[in-house]
Amino acid sequence: MGSDSLEISINVIKMILIFLMMVQAVPILVWLERRGSAFIQNRLGPNRVGPLGLVQLLADAVKFLQKEEFIPAKGIRVLYYAAPVIALVPATLAFLAIPIGAPMSLEAFELFGSEWGPYRFALQGYEVGVGIVFVLGVSSLAAYAVLLAGWGSGNKYSILGALRASSQMISYELALGLSIVGVILLYGSFNFSDMILAQQGPLAIKAFGRELVIGWLPNWGIFFQPLGAILFFAATFAESNRLPFDLPEGEAELVAGFHVEYGGFKMLLFFIGEYGHMMVASGLMATFYFGGYQVPFMSPDQVLAWVSTWAPGANSAAVISSLLHHVVFLVKIAVFLWIFIHVRWTLPRFRYDQLMDLGWKTMLPWALANTILTAIVIAVAAS
Amino acid sequence: MNATSGVLMTDAFLFWFLAIVTLVSALSVILMVNPLFSALSLVMSMVGVAALFVTMQAYFLAGVQLIVYAGAVMVLFVMVLMLFDLNLEKKAFSRGPGSSFLKIASVGLFAGLLIGGVVFSELMTAENAETTATLAKTDGTRALGRLLFEQYLWGFEVLGVLLLVVAIGAVALSRSKGGTHAKH
Numbered sequence: 001m002g003s004d005s006l007e008i009s010i011n012v013i014k015m016i017l018i019f020l021m022m023v024q025a026v027p028i029l030v031w032l033e034r035r036g037s038a039f040i041q042n043r044l045g046p047n048r049v050g051p052l053g054l055v056q057l058l059a060d061a062v063k064f065l066q067k068e069e070f071i072p073a074k075g076i077r078v079l080y081y082a083a084p085v086i087a088l089v090p091a092t093l094a095f096l097a098i099p100i101g102a103p104m105s106l107e108a109f110e111l112f113g114s115e116w117g118p119y120r121f122a123l124q125g126y127e128v129g130v131g132i133v134f135v136l137g138v139s140s141l142a143a144y145a146v147l148l149a150g151w152g153s154g155n156k157y158s159i160l161g162a163l164r165a166s167s168q169m170i171s172y173e174l175a176l177g178l179s180i181v182g183v184i185l186l187y188g189s190f191n192f193s194d195m196i197l198a199q200q201g202p203l204a205i206k207a208f209g210r211e212l213v214i215g216w217l218p219n220w221g222i223f224f225q226p227l228g229a230i231l232f233f234a235a236t237f238a239e240s241n242r243l244p245f246d247l248p249e250g251e252a253e254l255v256a257g258f259h260v261e262y263g264g265f266k267m268l269l270f271f272i273g274e275y276g277h278m279m280v281a282s283g284l285m286a287t288f289y290f291g292g293y294q295v296p297f298m299s300p301d302q303v304l305a306w307v308s309t310w311a312p313g314a315n316s317a318a319v320i321s322s323l324l325h326h327v328v329f330l331v332k333i334a335v336f337l338w339i340f341i342h343v344r345w346t347l348p349r350f351r352y353d354q355l356m357d358l359g360w361k362t363m364l365p366w367a368l369a370n371t372i373l374t375a376i377v378i379a380v381a382a383s
Numbered sequence: 384m385n386a387t388s389g390v391l392m393t394d395a396f397l398f399w400f401l402a403i404v405t406l407v408s409a410l411s412v413i414l415m416v417n418p419l420f421s422a423l424s425l426v427m428s429m430v431g432v433a434a435l436f437v438t439m440q441a442y443f444l445a446g447v448q449l450i451v452y453a454g455a456v457m458v459l460f461v462m463v464l465m466l467f468d469l470n471l472e473k474k475a476f477s478r479g480p481g482s483s484f485l486k487i488a489s490v491g492l493f494a495g496l497l498i499g500g501v502v503f504s505e506l507m508t509a510e511n512a513e514t515t516a517t518l519a520k521t522d523g524t525r526a527l528g529r530l531l532f533e534q535y536l537w538g539f540e541v542l543g544v545l546l547l548v549v550a551i552g553a554v555a556l557s558r559s560k561g562g563t564h565a566k567h
Contacts, residue, residue, distance in 0.1 A: 130524055133446030137433070140454025144426065147461050151419065159465060166462050170455055177450070190443075190524060 006116050015096060015125045022095050026275045027057035033341050040345045067264030072154050075261065079152030084262065084269035087145035091276025093138045096125025098283040099192050101293050101326030102300040104318040122193070123293070123322055130190035136177060139239065139280065143169045145273060146241075146248065146258050153261035161257025164352070165241060165248030171359040172238035172245075178367035179231035182374040183288045186224055195221070196292030200299040207381035218296040222289040227370045229289040231363055233336075236281035238359065240274055243344040247352055282336035286329060293329035300325060397438050405431030413489045418469055422460045429453040443524040 031046070031054060038045025046053040071080060101123030108118050128134040143166045150162020187195045203217040222229050238245040249257030259270050286292055295303055304321040311317035350358065408427035415421045429452045436445035531539050 128442060130442045130446055133443055133450070137446040137449030137454060140450050140458075141430070143454070143458045144423075144461070147458065147465070148423075151465055163462060163465065166458055170458055173450075173455065 004116070006111070007119055007121075010119075010121065014121070014123075018096055018100065018125050019092055022092065022276055022279060023272060025279065026272045027061065029275050029278070029337060029341075030060070030271070031057050032338075033344075036338070036341045037345045040342070061268075064265050064268045070261075070263055072261045074154030076152045076154065079148045080261075081152075081266075083145050083149035083152055084266040084273075086148060087142070087270050087273035088276065090138050090140075090142040090145075091273050091280055094135045094280045095276060095283065097128050097131055097134050097138075097192070098280065098287060099124040099196065099293060100283070100329050101322050102303070103193075104322040106315050106318055109315055121322075123326055124192075127193070131192040132180060132184065132190050135280065135284065136173075139277065140169075140173055142239070142273070142277065145270075149262065149270070150258040153258075155261050157254045157256075157260045158258050161248045161254045161260070164254075165258055168238055168241075168245065168247065168355060168359070171356060172235045172363070175231060175359060175363035175367050176235035176239060178364065178371055179228045179235060180288060181367075181371045182225045182228040183221060185371070185374050185378055186221065192287050192292070196287060196294060197300075199291040199294060202297055208383070218291060220289060220291050220296075225289065225370070225374070227366065228374075229285070231367050231370065232288070233281075233285060235363065236277075236284070237340070237343065238355075240277035240281060240340075242274070242278070242340060244347040244350050245355060246344075246349060247355060278337060278340050279333065282333040282340070283329075285336050286332040290332055292332075293325040295325070295328050394438065398435070401431050401434050401438065404428075405435065410493070413486060413493075419461065419464045422457060422464055426453050426457045426461070429457065441523065443527060 034056075035045040035047075035053065037043075046056040049056040049059055071077060099122060103120055103122040106119045106121070109116055146165040146169070147162050150158040150160075150165075153159075183195070184190060187198045189195060189198075199219050199221060201219050203214040203219045203223055205212045205214075217223060237243075241248050248254075249259070254260075259267060262270060294300060298306075300321070303324060304317065307321040307324065308314065308317040311320050405428045408424040408431060411424040412421045412428065415424060429448060433445040433448040433453065436442070436448060
């Protein structure tokens with residue numbers, strides 16, 4: 001956590017801030033989803049409360065808090081209450097492990113009358129050495145929230161939705177895991193920071209001891225792993241139960257699937273969990289395939305050097321450059337979140353057998369082929 | 384505050400907290416009447432073990448524990464349990480001398496394991512120190528991979544074949560005469 005009281009408290013505050021950022025992004029995303037769907041379907045959407053309907057979020061939050069407390073008569077109390085909380089935990093833990101900005105190195109400075117040594121703060125909740133494994137492991141627990149909600153509600157629709165959801169999550173987890181093996185092979189690391197730093201500058205292809213530099217393209221993972229990127233992004237749609245993979249809550253046959261019996265704030269927690277998964281997926285997309293928090297064509301050191309030319313003092317330059325990288329990361333995430341929303345309102349839902357066929361017979365073999373091909377190419381090119 | 388003593392204290396607190404969570408949920412696996420709650424307790428104890436791995440800096444093992452056991456195997460267990468009528472199971476396992484004997488026997492086995500762990504703890508920690516010394520020199524994951532694919536390649540491959548045999552066997556059994564997926 002840190003070596004002295006200031007470092008520890010800053011790290012704790014940082015964790016809380018990132019968690020709050022994730023939770024606070026949800027109402028904005030809901031607003032974006034409703035306005036975006038209206039835009040796509042040639043409607044207006046919520047536009048009455050406040051400018052652009054933005055205060056609608058506040059009204060919704062108050063409504064969620066005021067709803068009646070309700071437990072289904074045949075439900076199991078413990079599971080019914082535990083499920084929404086469990087839905088929130090995996091997404092939060094996973095999001096905290098993703099770097100959302102360049103680490104800032106501060107020189108020694110004076111504050112509150114005492115000297116504080118040089119620090120290095122990473123802009124992420126906590127640094128995990130094997131980031132990918134941690135994120136995959138934590139988010140694989142998300143299936144339990146759905147299962148417990150379905151079983152705890154004591155409702156046929158709930159349990160059908162839960163069974164669908166969990167089998168879908170297990171099936172697509174395989175394709176998800178295999179699709180990023182290519183990335184791990186490419187960067188030779190499980191660590192997010194290492195991966196991001198490997199994507200610096202313009203596109204450089206190293207093979208047979210020579211180097212080909214393409215100046216007008218950034219050195220992003222997508223140019224090395226296009227198939228892996230597509231498979232990964234598609235699998236994350238299934239993992240976060242979004243259309244076209246939202247069979248767990250297919251309204252036409254299951255009312256609302258596993259959260260039929262949930263209302264008010266408990267329903268909202270499921271919502272936050274789903275949007276949290278979207279944010280984690282977008283963050284991973286950016287980290288693996290689009291250079292993470294880095295400004296395209298510029299390494300973090302170059303940005304820091306540029307900021308230092310006009311910022312007063314070395315420490316303020318470090319802070320400004322870190323925040324700049326954070327903004328770049330937010331822009332990248334926002335693009336992917338918009339794609340999530342756009343796809344939801346563009347594509348129809350799969351049939352269940354189509355879903356399973358796609359997962360097991362199409363995506364899994366292609367992910368395997370991608371892995372083997374990447375391994376062979378890397379082995380040959382390195383020789 | 385002394386930094387090292389603080390770290391030691393948090394380590395000890397974490398260890399005892401996680402150990403208690405793991406043990407209590409492991410016990411409730413066999414003490415719960417409803418099989419579904421048993422399975423969920425098993426998940427809880429697996430998560431506890433994964434967290435213990437994290438406190439020992441074995442991050443890769445912790446992640447794999449979560450992905451494979453808690454995230455995939457146990458989800459399947461819970462899913463299958465939800466498909467069955469559990470009332471029969473509850474009756475069969477909640478009364479009668481047979482079930483009490485099983486319960487007492489499993490508690491005895493568990494206690495034996497615990498006592499064995501305490502008695503032989505010196506032996507285990509000695510081995511542990513050696514492995515951590517070798518692991519500390521290199522990246523843990525890399526070292527693990529090297530061990531698996533160089534020194535223990537034979538065992539690794541045999542285990543893989545064993546799993547394949549089990550999977551094929553399960554399919555063959557279910558499709559043979561009288562199985563759930565029999566053709567005729």
